[in-house]
Amino acid sequence: MQSSRQPYRRRLIERRMSSFRTNAVLLAGSILLCLTRHAGAATPNIVVIMADDLGYADVGFQGCEDIPTPHLDQLAADGARFSNDYVTGCTCGPSRAGFITGKVQSTFGYYVDPDQPLNPKQGLPPGIKSVAQHIQCQGYVTGGVGKWHMGTAPHQHPNALGYADWFGFLGGGSMYPPLDHPSYGGHFRSNPRTWSIRDTHHTLPMLHNSKAVEWRKHLTRELTDAGIRFIEKNSRHPFFLFVAYNAPHENLAAPAEAIAQHLPNSVSAVPGVPPKSRQAYAAMVDELDLGVGRLIETLEELELSDNTIIWFLSDHGGMKRTSDNRPLREAKGDAYEGGLRVPLVIRWPTRVTPGAVLEHPVTSLDIGATSLALAGGDLNRAGLHGSDITAYITGESTDAPHDVIYWHTGKSPSDQTGAMREGSFKLVLTAGEVELFDLDSDPAESKNLVSHEPRRTRRMVMQWTNWNKANRPPLWRRSGVQDHQFAGYEWLKGTPHYQQASED
Template sequence: MKTLIAFAIMLMGSAACAESRPNIIVIMADDLGYADVGFNGCSDIPTPNIDSLADDGARFSSGYVTGPMCGPSRAGFITGQIQSRFGWHGNPNQPLNPTHGLPTGIKTVAHWMQQQGYATGGVGKWHMGTTHDQHPNALGFDDWYGFLSGGRLYYPMDHPSYNGKYLRMKKPWGMRDMHHTMPIIHNQQPLQWEQYLTRELTDYGIGYIEENQGKPFFLFMSYNAPHEYLEAPEETIAKFPASEMTKIPGVKPQARSIYAAMVDEMDQGIGKLLETLDRLELSQNTVVWFLSDNGGMKRTSDNRPLRGAKWDSFEGGLRVPMVVRWPTKVKPGTVLDHPVTSLDIGATAIALAGGDLSKTQLDGADITDYMTGQTSDAPHDELFWRTDRKVGQKSGVLRVGDFKLIVQKNEVQLFNLKDDLSETTDLSKSQPERVQTMLRRWQELDQQSKPSYFESTQKGKNAYQYADYQWLKGTPHYRASEN
């Protein structure tokens, strides 16, 4: 009898432990400017719901991603590894090119969360390959609703606003049009949809939370807003007259107006997700992260006071808005200044789920103690990047303390970010010893990088225009296999 009682107590303890493990939601924007959220000073685009995460949680003033463009940044985040270490360099150009995605056999953060008994879901943009081995379902996601390419039109291809353009495209398709016309799928099945895409993704995210509320879940809300193409509902654009938009060098007011509407739609969607957590009484036990996948585009966004934009190794390409909310654990209104990286999100999630990070080979750190105020120590002594824009280049960044070294071909630049956040003054000539020390260290870390496995895209004008995946059926990109 005593044995049965002890066993029952053990089971109750295990159940209580499982129930106490927090849900994890990671909300990732696409090409959002550093200064395009209220908590970073934006004045022309209200973001009350995103700002509420910062007000109720912690803001990372030095939050970084692993690459200044979508593909490498997302590959780093989802695998929890510096992507150059498995040979990912630059942005994948052709969505149906089998080499332009994650390598076969790689594990993801979702895999590790699955192993800890979490339900794993993803919504929105993938951009990490389209083969069977690169599909989210093969890479740790129980459920995926979205698109596998690097972008998407915000309405179906037959929407009246396109005047039939995408229904009578001449072949071959260009890279941008290929990416932006992949179908919306639920796991392996293409689906019909009608409303503005940001709203569609939000609705599915809400449904996922409702369906999985009874167990711990990991949800990757991967919005493609405000990535180009610039599209938004007319009534939302009307809220942001071009004449009232902030004047930003290189940004046309009309483009800024549409971009603002896209950010607004995403912010409204995030508000609905947060309301769902409140309605289901899940907020207290849910960790919600928000960040952008890289810096904003030069022609749409405001990254000031940072220098540069998407594609750049300057802060404007790598430093992004980043916040975390965890009620009762993270003190509201906290500002954390030590550098952290998107790699830390996955590592922290796995640790909170009960996983052993020593068995994962992840490059991120568990920053639970840092974000909850249990320690003020910096999570990292140094941060390393490979920032190649194209295959064959060799460029990167090393940050050690306040100093940042940029390596590009045979040139280097050195900046003190504490004194010069806008990277206006190159110190490489005045501090040659520091440059040599940091350059040697960057080269040492870069020895862990593998050569790119992306195949050349120059294989003829019809290369990778079609595939026979079932989820492509009904699109201009499907062609049955001849085998």
């Protein structure tokens, strides 16, 4: 409908808002506060919305002209955007492992995407805690929607890691139409051949907690509906909600009516991206934007907006064959800026200045640390690696939240591959080969300064090498062999992946 495509602020004005409740009034009498909270502090709801493979320049507030994103643009206008936000990994699994646990994933051995989602040795290790668990301990209701990618064993299930209510899929992706869609020709219901890595990931069932559920809509719309249900159900309690959209990750698929609005000759020419791929990708970003608008509209209808913090980001840079990361160098899978720097927005009414641009480097780990601090938690006790950036985002401090940021983007500590940012300078290591860039003057990382800055280069290499000593051996290594295509989990019954566990 046309009205659903209008920016939510316009609809909000049309509906009115006769009065605004203060945070204290919203909380009074309805929330059991944690004993560790600071006296008099409000307890905000927290919503984190994560896109998958979204290009750095593929939203309007980052300068995109061929894909309309009115709801995301309004979110940025009502809040603040970060010009130097980084994630902890340049591929899906490692980046999400960092965000979900609040720890740099190489410190517990998570280096690569699981290539065998039903292999219990791949994914998060036993005993690790999530940010959601820490926030849950502060009296929050915790919920998650969408992509998991942290493993499928019982100890890796979202419910076991602090998400009291989970609706989504445990693999690294999912097909966008339901698996019985006529276009698949029955392929995903009974495949007699060996499953590919992608097909194994993308055909695991949709779960509500531990039970498989049927779904009928395009995936982005289903996930939005689930997020709305969680908000409506828990509107009287402080909540933490992680909405992990699969869009615009491949496979590229969007509703026909969405694709029709993005003709191949109307999308921008992006080097290396076929127009038809860009058309489907644009429609998927459009669907993502509509979903974000519906989530925000729900918060407004329930009069929760003033007391809800919304974060929006991507899990890493966009893919070369679909996305636009310009002016950044390279894409998903790279330690250059195009793989690690992502759009980030925060909206926090009454606390964050609308339209502000925050230029100091921050990381996705800071989202979890800040959220836990605002919930009343103790960051030192939780052992999170991010920083509480509340003072920075509210303008109470202009100090940089980080002196140095480190990454390991290789496959093990012995693989000297990663990056380090200190001030405006960024060191990039590729199997021991060294590059140095000044991002203030060269955000495209086009001029290697190693020969011009030999002393700085040597010092930074030594710092990165010393930091790397604390990184753990890999939890697993990719084998390229698909020998974990079946499992005996109850939630797999009715799928081609279910196989009764043997007695011995």
